[in-house]
Structures are given as C-alpha cells and as structure tokens.
Amino acid sequence: MNVGVVPYYDNLLENEIFKHDGYDLGKTYGIDRLGYKKLQELLEEEGDKIRTFDQYDSYAEMDICIFIDPCWSVLNDLLKINNRPKLVYMMRESPAYIQFNSVANVKLFSLFFDAVLTWNGMLADHSDDFYEYKLPYLQPGNSLSSAEFEDRDLLVSIAGDKRSTHPNELYSARQAIIEYYGEQFPNSFSLYGRGWNRQSISKWLRPTRHVYVNRVYEGSIERKEIAYHQHKFAVCFENITNVRGYVTEKIFDCFRAGVVPIYWGANDITEYIPSECFIDYRKLSGPEALHKHLTSIDQAEHTQYLEAAQRFLSNKGDPFRPDTFAEHIYQVLKEIDESENVVDTTLPSWLRDDFESRVLADQITYNATPVSRKDHVRNLVGIAQRNPKLLFENPSLILSMFKR
Numbered sequence: 001m002n003v004g005v006v007p008y009y010d011n012l013l014e015n016e017i018f019k020h021d022g023y024d025l026g027k028t029y030g031i032d033r034l035g036y037k038k039l040q041e042l043l044e045e046e047g048d049k050i051r052t053f054d055q056y057d058s059y060a061e062m063d064i065c066i067f068i069d070p071c072w073s074v075l076n077d078l079l080k081i082n083n084r085p086k087l088v089y090m091m092r093e094s095p096a097y098i099q100f101n102s103v104a105n106v107k108l109f110s111l112f113f114d115a116v117l118t119w120n121g122m123l124a125d126h127s128d129d130f131y132e133y134k135l136p137y138l139q140p141g142n143s144l145s146s147a148e149f150e151d152r153d154l155l156v157s158i159a160g161d162k163r164s165t166h167p168n169e170l171y172s173a174r175q176a177i178i179e180y181y182g183e184q185f186p187n188s189f190s191l192y193g194r195g196w197n198r199q200s201i202s203k204w205l206r207p208t209r210h211v212y213v214n215r216v217y218e219g220s221i222e223r224k225e226i227a228y229h230q231h232k233f234a235v236c237f238e239n240i241t242n243v244r245g246y247v248t249e250k251i252f253d254c255f256r257a258g259v260v261p262i263y264w265g266a267n268d269i270t271e272y273i274p275s276e277c278f279i280d281y282r283k284l285s286g287p288e289a290l291h292k293h294l295t296s297i298d299q300a301e302h303t304q305y306l307e308a309a310q311r312f313l314s315n316k317g318d319p320f321r322p323d324t325f326a327e328h329i330y331q332v333l334k335e336i337d338e339s340e341n342v343v344d345t346t347l348p349s350w351l352r353d354d355f356e357s358r359v360l361a362d363q364i365t366y367n368a369t370p371v372s373r374k375d376h377v378r379n380l381v382g383i384a385q386r387n388p389k390l391l392f393e394n395p396s397l398i399l400s401m402f403k404r
Contacts, residue, residue: 018033035136064085066089094243096169157191159235160193162195164239170240182216186216
C-alpha cells in the first residue's frame with residue numbers, strides 16, 4: 001500500500017510533515033508531527049509506504065491519497081486521471097479557521113472522496129464512509145512548575161491575534177478577556193502570542209483596544225511552559241465552540257505544564273476529560289465573573305485541579321495520543337485499500353462553479369510558483385463570477401494581491 005499525503009501548507013512537502021525532533025510551536029504542524037511520524041513508522045513496519053505526494057514520480061504510484069484539509073488544485077488534477085488513487089479527506093482545522101470545514105461543505109464535497117476522516121462527531125455519524133478520529137495532541141512527558149502558589153501570577157493567555165467571521169468562533173471571546181484585564185487588572189494578566197503588536201486598520205478603528213492589549217502584552221513565546229510555570233490559570237479557548245470532538249493541544253499543554261485551564265470549546269469536552277480537571281468558562285457569565293471566581297480559589301482547590309489533571313494524563317487520554325492516532329488511521333487506510341467500492345467522481349454541473357472557483361483560489365494561495373499580478377486579478381474575477389461567497393470565506397485572497 002502506497003499512501004500519498006497532500007498537506008494544506010506547501011512547506012510540509014518533501015516529507016517535512018513526518019520530521020519530528022520535539023514539540024515545536026515555531027514549526028508548521030509542530031504539534032501534529034509526532035503523530036504523522038508514528039503513522040509512517042507503523043506503515044513501514046507493515047511493509048507499506050507513506051510519503052508526501054510530491055515524492056512520488058506520478059499519481060499512479062499512489063494507492064491512497066490523503067488530503068489534510070483542502071487542496072483543490074491537486075484534487076482537480078487527480079479527478080482528471082484514469083485509475084486514480086483512492087481519495088481520503090482528513091479534516092484537521094476548525095471551520096473558524098478554514099471555513100470549508102463546515103458540516104454542510106464537507107458533506108457536500110464528500111462525493112469526491114472514498115472516505116472522510118473527521119474529529120467532528122456529528123459528521124462521523126453521517127455515513128459509513130466517514131470515520132471519527134482525534135487529533136494527536138496529547139504529547140508525552142510533563143514539565144510541571146516548581147513555583148509556589150503564592151509566587152505565581154494570576155492568569156495568562158498564549159494565542160495569536162486572529163479573526164473569523166464564523167458565528168461560533170471564540171477569537172472574540174478570548175479578546176474580550178484580554179481587553180477586560182488590560183483595562184481593569186493589567187498586573188494580574190499576561191498575554192503572549194504573535195500578531196498583537198502588528199499595524200492594522202483595527203488599531204485606528206478601535207484605539208482603546210490596543211491600549212488595553214499593550215498593557216498586558218509580553219511578546220511571542222516559543223515554549224508555552226515558560227509562561228505557564230509563572231501563572232496559576234490559563235485561558236484555554238478553542239477556536240470554535242458548538243462542535244463535537246474538537247479538542248486540541250491547548251488543554252493538554254496546560255495539564256503537562258501544571259497550570260489550571262479555563263476551557264471553552266468542544267461541547268462534549270467532559271466525554272473526554274473529567275470536569276474536575278479544568279474550569280468550565282460556559283458556567284461563568286463573562287470576564288468579570290471569571291476574575292471573581294479565580295481570585296476566590298485558594299491553594300488547596302488549585303492543587304485539586306492539578307492533581308486531577310495528572311490522574312487523567314496517567315490513566316486516560318488515549319484517543320489523543322500519537323500512538324493511538326497512528327494505529328487508528330492505519331486501520332482505516334487498510335479498510336479503504338481493501339474496499340472494492342469505487343466513488344463516481346464525475347463533477348455535477350450544479351457543483352462545477354463552486355469547485356472551479358476553489359481551484360482558482362488554490363492557484364493564488366497554494367502554488368509553489370506565485371502567479372503574476374495580472375493572473376492573480378484574472379483569478380479573482382473568475383472567483384467573483386463563479387462563487388463570490390468564497391471571497392468572504394477567505395479575504396486573504398484579495399489582500400494577497402496588494403503584497404505583490
């Protein structure tokens with residue numbers, strides 16, 4: 001079985017996605033790589049092979065091709081050939097970051113794929129060709145803080161300055177906490193992450209926001225535990241809420257570093273992680289209620305949270321471990337490889353404009369050789385004619401034109 005991987009980011013080609021030399025936030029998929037390395041090792045042990053798709057001489061060499069989030073230009077090429085490999089879509093990012101990954105979109109475009117791998121429990125129930133998996137974000141090892149309770153600062157947030165138009169995004173909720181502490185209690189809060197000091201139009205539209213952010217901003221950081229060791233609590237919001245199964249590295253990083261997470265994200269979080277391990281932000285009315293609650297917690301209660309998290313790490317969490325991820329994905333790939341079902345990938349006329357506009361968008365954002373400004377404008381016009389909503393899903397398509 002020869003498996004090809006099409007990553008969403010082209011800097012993961014040349015088998016870069018399988019290279020793991022430690023948990024590294026500075027690298028693309030620096031959190032996932034151990035899971036993919038384990039998957040590669042498992043396939044090789046079984047006499048199979050997995051490579052990024054560019055490492056095959058032709059598409060015909062692949063038995064299965066996995067798309068980690070959408071890459072329409074490569075999918076378009078594969079759909080045109082005879083005897084194509086079986087196609088698998090692996091949904092990694094939330095729809096707050098990649099809007100295509102909404103339930104409606106993935107269901108609609110699943111007709112091009114032999115199977116869909118998703119962390120979304122709702123989607124996994126859609127059909128027999130949908131498989132639920134968990135992101136391999138529970139890394140091995142702990143780096144617990146030795147700082148005494150009374151020596152720690154109150155609260156920290158480690159996150160980039162991002163935006164989303166998705167109705168269930170949590171970027172704005174995270175920002176509300178940052179602004180509240182920046183205005184009311186700047187000495188009790190620390191903010192780390194990329195982008196908070198960049199020049200943007202919002203700086204002029206909302207100048208007070210930047211004043212509050214600047215009061216608490218400490219710059220970017222490569223190792224979360226350095227900041228977590230100095231704080232009692234950490235803001236731990238996923239990028240999106242009102243979804244099932246979207247649990248990322250954020251809460252596990254808190255456990256491993258010995259800081260109590262304030263969590264908001266997956267609706268079914270307690271199906272995976274006991275409630276005594278974290279503070280559920282959904283039970284609080286907002287930043288002010290959060291501050292009152294945190295300042296009421298004494299050392300004994302704080303220690304109870306930390307001990308519960310360590311019990312969880314030692315006894316549970318298996319679905320999120322890289323080894324479990326590798327074993328589960330391998331079994332799914334074997335099932336797909338052995339299946340005799342053939343998906344009809346003929347492009348329906350009613351879906352043609354949507355599909356072709358996404359291919360044009362990929363030519364702007366994904367190709368290793370950037371298109372000229374003239375071709376960029378031509379592609380944007382094509383997208384606007386075929387599928388104008390795509391420009392709202394991905395405004396960077398327009399902004400990237402001004403960088404040329």
